[in-house]
Each structure stands twice: as C-alpha cells, then as structure tokens.
Amino acid sequence: MADMKTFSESDYFRKKKIQKIIIYIVLLLIAIYTLAPLYFLLVNSFKGNVEIIDSPLTLPKSWSFQYIISAASEIHFFKALGITAFITAASVSLIVLVSSLAAWIMVRNKSKASSFVYLCFAAAMLIPFQAIMYPLIQLFEDASLKNIGGLIIMYGGFGLSMSAFLYHGFAKGVPRGVEEAALMDGCNIFQIYSQVVMPLLSSITVTVIILNAMWIWNDYLLPFLVIGNTTHKTLVLELYFARILAGQYGNPWELIFPAVLITILPMLAIFLSLQKYIVKGISAGAIKS
C-alpha cells in the first residue's frame, strides 16, 4: 500500500514537471516571436537594399555604420530628438501639475460643482480625437497657436482627463489628518500640496508620467496636423516624411531600417532602465481605475 502511494505521488510530480516544461517551451517560443521583429530591425540596419532583400534574416556581412549615419542626417536625428524630448517633457509636466491639483481638491471639497467637473472629465474620455481635430486645429490656428506651444497645450487637454481620473482614485487614500496637521503648523495650501500630498501620491505620479510620455513620444497624428512638414519636426514626423519622400521610388529599406532603429532607441533605453517602475506603474493604474 505504501509503495502504491509513493508511486502515484512521484507520478503526480512527474506530470507536474512535464507540464511546467511545456509551459516554458511555449512561453519561450512566444518570446522569440516577440523579439524577432526587433532582431530584423537590428541586423538590417547595417545592410544595403540588395543585401536586405536577398538575405533579410542573416547577420550583416559587415557591421558598418554608414546606413545609420546617413539615416540620422536624413531625419535630422539630434534636432528632432531634442524637439520630441522637449514636447514630451513639457506636456507631461503640464498634465501632472494640472490634473493632480484638480483631482486632489475635488476629493477634498465634495460638492455638486465638484462632481459635475468630475463627470465632464469622465465624459471627455469617450470623445475620440477625430471628432474634434479639425475644429481644434482651426481654432488654434486662429489664435496663432498652431505651433509647438499650442501642441503642448493640446496634449495638456487630451492627457488631462485620464490622469485626473487616476489621481482622483489615489487621492482618496491620502489621510486627511496629515493635511490638517500641516495646516495647524501654518502651511498654506500650496505647501500642503507640494510637501504633503504629492509625496504621498508619488507612485501614481510615476504611472501618469509613463502612460502619457509613451503616448506623446510616439504620437503621429497631432504633430502631423499641428507641425506638419516644417523644419521643426518630431522624430515620428521625420520618419513619416522620410518614408513618404523616399517611398516614391520603391521601398527604401536601407533608409527605413536604420531610421526606425534610431528613433526607437531612446524609448528602448528608457524602458530597459526603468522597466520595473513601468510594469508596476501600469498594474497600479489598472487596478484603481
């Protein structure tokens, strides 16, 4: 009897082990599939057109940077990088400041006006960009704001509602007693906000920064409509116009591959260095909202 039992038990564990091995194999295959496009991107950034078409899967014959260098100058890489970084940083700062202030005071001052404003922000999330883009561009053009400054304001408006929503959920968890104690100590409202509330909201601030930065950095349509084909383009716009221009003569893969590679490189670097916060931040945002 005892033997029977140990036999079936070891059988059970063997079954579990096989199951685990199968899971690992499946997950690894999916991981390879996920990384494959990035592999193509990397190896083909060092090849000329002929080599790309003839042997797209193999390592390049020589790791020469000539295609990357000419792509970088073609899309004005450093200038575009600076512009993209500036637009992203300014827009995200605006979103964080404005939405946290509004969400926090809305949680603290429960009133009809407060719930009405909340409702407006919630409704705004349902409006697709396409429904307002043409009048928006026209209005901003009339106000001489069809430029990078106007673009930042627009991002402020679009990023606002979801961010205010996230802050609203988390501001409820800030203990009111701490704020009142700070008030007793003679702090004014801005000191309470910056020294008491914001530090307690830092985890959701990370989420808000990540979600908005990802979207704004990679956005194509809004910069296309606002900046268009001028001399101050973002990275995505430079890439788009380079593709359109060169695409008139067939597919210019020897330009596209290195251009895509260098445009995603900054985001890739940021992601790899901050991956823990990013994954955590997205889970945090999803649970509360």
Added chain:
Amino acid sequence: MNIYKKWFWPLVAPALILFIAVILVPFVVGFVNSFLAWRGTYYFNPETNSRATNILQSFVGLTNYKEALQDERFMHAFWYTIEYTIIAVIAINVFALALAILLDNISKGAGALRTTYFLPNMLGGLALGFIWQFIFQIVYTDILFAPDSILHNEFLRYMTQNSNKAMFALVILNIWQYAGYMMIIYTAGINNIPVDFYEAASLDGASAWVKFKKITVPMLMSSFTVCLFLVIANSFKMLDQNIALTNGDFNTRMLALQILRTVKDTTPPNYGRAQAQAVIFFVIIAIVSITQVRVTSKRELEY
C-alpha cells in the same frame, strides 16, 4: 475645512480651462460645423455658389450626414473597422489572458518574460508598422510561407495587398503590440485573487478547467472591464498601424484614416462632410464603450 472650499475653483481652474479650450469648444464647434458647408478655412454658401458672408447661409441641414452615409468609402471603412474590432478584441484578450495565466504557473524567469512581452508596447505604432510591413512583404511572403517552405501557406503571403488579408495582418501586428500591456492588467487581477479560493476548490476535487471557469473568470471581471474598454477604444481609433502597413490602399482604410483622408478626396476639401463622419464615429464609440462597461461591470464581484 474651509480652506479646501476657498481654494476649490482656483485649483480646478487650470484643468477646467484646458478642458474647455481643447475638448469642449472644439467638440461643440465640430458638432455645429457638421451641419454647415464647411470648407476648413471658410464657409461656403451653396445657394450663391460662393463664400458665405455669414455662417447661417452655409447651413445645409443633414446633407453632410446623408453624403457620408452614401459615401462608399466611408461605409466600407465603417464595416471594415467593426469587423477588425471584433476580431482584434477577442484575439488580443484571449492571447493576453493566456499569457498571464501561463506566467502565473512559473516563477523562474517570469519577470524577464513579462518584460519581453510588454516591450513592443513602448515603441511607436508608426515606426514598428514599417518594420512589420517589411515582415509581411518579404519575410512572410518570400521566406517563411513561400511555396518552397515547409510552412507554405498562401493566405499568409502578400498580406498587405489584399483588403481581407490586411485586416488579419493588422490583427497580428496589434496582438504583438498590445497583448503584453493587457497581460500586465490581467496579471494584476490574478494576483488579487485569494489563494485559498483555489486551495478550497482543489480539496473539493475541482479540475483546472472548473477552477478557471468558476474562480478565475468571475474574479477577473474588473480586469475584463478595463481590458475590453482599452482594446475596443484602441481598435476603433486605430490609425498609425493602418497608415504604416497599407496606407489605406487596397480598400483597407479604417474609420480614423477615412476621416483624415476625406478632406483629401474632395476638392475643395469638404470639412463639413469629414466632420459629419467624425460625429458618427463619436456616437458609435460612445455607445459601444458605455454598453460594454455597463455589461461587464454588472458582473463584477464584491467579496
């Protein structure tokens, strides 16, 4: 505390002003303009065939809506988007949930795998769309699924040059890009399910499938609400990948791209009609999203 009341409007004001300037006013103007012969920079007077001297003269009633609904390209884009959304919502969520559950079963290396699956989401849709265009046109067509390959499959070749196939190409691209994001949301939901639920079920002799059906799915309802909402919105508004893969050629325009191209298809650019299409677009998204959130959140459990 009175201080909060006193400071309510000053602190809400910046957000409110941004909301009014960027969302509310353009939305209202856009709605009004969908009833006008709007040409972008000016208003047209259809009776005198010249520029309208005041806005009322360019009022055309429901003409823009009628034209939009009779526009073959718009209607094609409409059904194309609906079909794409149904397929993509199911495919992305099934894939993401499967990844989350599989990852929940292992411990070593789970973090690295999770990071890998999420990675494509950080990279832009337009940039990666160009790379996928290459994959579909060269790697899929000439190598992986070519006639002399053991995986030979005609359906997976020349995917970007056919309306139907391109829809599945878009699905493949978007699973690759979004499943990792949704996986993280499902993982967060799975981690919130108390382990004793599963232990109790195991003692009662429940199979893995029964546990999945009776515990995992009901307990994940709030994750379903979020993920379905995000994927539905994303699929309806899909633009960058659409432009990068086919640029709307071969009858592959989705609604977002159609609204963008309507002003290029017409001379002089008919912004009024594009705006009517945009209003229809908004109504569909609002109805679908509200219905979905209502239905799934009704099934959320409190415990």
